[in-house]
Amino acid sequence: MGKTNQLESILESLEQADALAGLQEATEALQNHFNVDHIAYHWVDSAGDQYGCGTYSKDWQDRYIAQNYQRIDPVVIGCYQRFHPVDWKQFDWSSKAARAFQLEAIEYGIGNQGYSVPVRGPNGQFALFTVNHTCDDDAWANFSENHRRELILIAYYLNEKALEFEPERRPEAAQALSPREVDAITLLAIGYNRAQVANTLSISEHTLRVYIESARFKLGALNTTHAVARALSRGLIVV
Amino acid sequence: MGKTNQLESILESLEQADALAGLQEATEALQNHFNVDHIAYHWVDSAGDQYGCGTYSKDWQDRYIAQNYQRIDPVVIGCYQRFHPVDWKQFDWSSKAARAFQLEAIEYGIGNQGYSVPVRGPNGQFALFTVNHTCDDDAWANFSENHRRELILIAYYLNEKALEFEPERRPEAAQALSPREVDAITLLAIGYNRAQVANTLSISEHTLRVYIESARFKLGALNTTHAVARALSRGLIVV
DNA sequence: TCCGGTCTCGCCATTTTTGGGGAGTAGAAA
DNA sequence: TTTCTACTCCCCAAAAATGGCGAGACCGGA
Structure with missing residues (x-):
């Protein structure tokens, strides 16, 4: 052959x-x-x-x-x-x-x-x-x-x-994040703290927290850093 | 043809x-x-x-x-x-x-x-x-x-x-991290907090902070989350 | 041999993040 | 129509991270 x-x-x-x-x-x-x-x-x-x-x-x-x-x-x-x-x-x-x-x-x-x-x-x-x-x-x-x-x-x-x-x-199909959640996680990934993110998005810091927490929940993350890492490695956000 | x-x-x-x-x-x-x-x-x-x-x-x-x-x-x-x-x-x-x-x-x-x-x-x-x-x-x-x-x-x-x-x-070529820094950032990326990371690496929490800070410096990161995000997106750590 | 980088340790004050509650609107999907 | 999700706002107390101070040991390359 x-x-x-x-x-x-x-x-x-x-x-x-x-x-x-x-x-x-x-x-x-x-x-x-x-x-x-x-x-x-x-x-x-x-x-x-x-x-x-x-x-x-x-x-x-x-x-x-x-x-x-x-x-x-x-x-x-x-x-x-x-x-x-x-x-x-x-x-x-x-x-x-x-x-x-x-x-x-x-x-x-x-x-x-x-x-x-x-x-x-x-x-x-x-x-x-x-x-x-x-x-x-x-x-x-x-x-x-x-x-x-x-x-x-x-x-x-x-x-x-x-x-x-x-x-x-197979990595679990990451539940997609909502647009606001993507915004929040993305800004955190580029080094902003919560005050800066809230300011950038023109929302209250409390509202921001809701997004971060729900994103954390969706991603099964233990804290913000973990959530950012997961969102990044699953390609949900791009920095 | x-x-x-x-x-x-x-x-x-x-x-x-x-x-x-x-x-x-x-x-x-x-x-x-x-x-x-x-x-x-x-x-x-x-x-x-x-x-x-x-x-x-x-x-x-x-x-x-x-x-x-x-x-x-x-x-x-x-x-x-x-x-x-x-x-x-x-x-x-x-x-x-x-x-x-x-x-x-x-x-x-x-x-x-x-x-x-x-x-x-x-x-x-x-x-x-x-x-x-x-x-x-x-x-x-x-x-x-x-x-x-x-x-x-x-x-x-x-x-x-x-x-x-x-x-x-494309992400810029990044300065390589030392092995210990890679360990620290990797564990942070999988959701550990500093106490857990220090414990896992069997070092004091203070020593851990030194690694995190030097990694942050090398990566030009503003905080830990930022450092993790940069290390990930530059492929310096794998999660 | 000296220099630079890595690895290791401690304390205090301040800033930031997190966890626990609760609530109303609007729009899209079933 | 009803249900669901996304989006927005608020308080308080505890936990975690950060900034700034400093110090000694080891190893490999110039």
Whole structure:
């Protein structure tokens, strides 16, 4: 079977997958198809109950989660700020924590080269699709350039399926905020205190409090800062 | 030139576009390639300074923005909650406002069938890529099924370029926070108060304050809520 | 070796936010 | 029509955050 057809059949089996097991199989098929060290799909979630599938060793996955490495992993941090796929070389590995992390990853069999595609879903959902390998810079640049489109599509399909199979993990459909609530939360997010917000919106501070409290309630937030954080990460407000 | 090659060349010219004008040209080429009524890319922004390109009439674009239609447009609202491309028939057109909007859209030459791909970028960025046409349901279902992958890729590339050409909309590169500062801000973002954060990090509340203050300084934030908002929108923390 | 950045600790006064009550209007949806 | 949501206004007391003062230890780079 030609390379193109092989990829085609992987994509199709992915499109038709009807359970999480199908995603795991797909990553293994992709590892074989691209002939690389590792393929991984990683749903990033602060709560620590993140989902992932791929060819990393179980040991490494466990360690990553136990250590909450997504907080210092330059790949996660770097991808979070970008839209397009990124070569790992472009991340900031200068901090001590990042370098220690990298060394440990290599010990666990992660390749020295990597290419990651960020994917975003509704309500602030965020995931990474990564392919990584051990080779020199030129070979890797060549690989990533040649397979850019395919990798983007694969990332897209993996995330689509992951969202489909994990309804309970899906961030709750954030109840939309009313226009006034959006105004209030937005102004708080840009640093205004309540007096300034009330003044800007030309309402009394008491009225403002009603908005903040109802927004907090709708967002399930414990305090104003939490409400702002949730509204931001769910894309309900833009700063 | 074959259909496949034509699309290929459109994608390539899109990849190599170096200005917003290139996006407009691409939408026109796509309209011709797919032989449909309209192609549109629409960067949705609550602030109202949204960007769009495509083949809709200027009248309709102006009216859409002037009326703030993105607030009632079922396509925008529906896509905002979904990850995958959607046929317009799947949206909720039941409300009075939605039906009035639809009738007006058709008056302005928008086709009765549509297919939209949501795209998301960093910092809550959200855009739509839409292709629409006038035909019957079967023909449209056929079209959207056959071109699903291509449309996803086109949406991706359009958004990538739009982000590239609108740097002022993107968050500025921020000074990195120290690990402890990241811990502190992250915990504040998930709703902990200072006592809880200090306890979780096993440090005194005073030390915690030092971190919060230095993070606030680095981020140029006016208060804790502001600091959390900035750290989030710059991707320095993940919640 | 010295400098800069990070990490750690304490106290007091002031400002800001939050939690507990209650109430009336207008417009849109069922 | 009735019901529901959004929007607006008010008081008081407790809890939390902020501003300003200062101090020592550690580590890595110049």
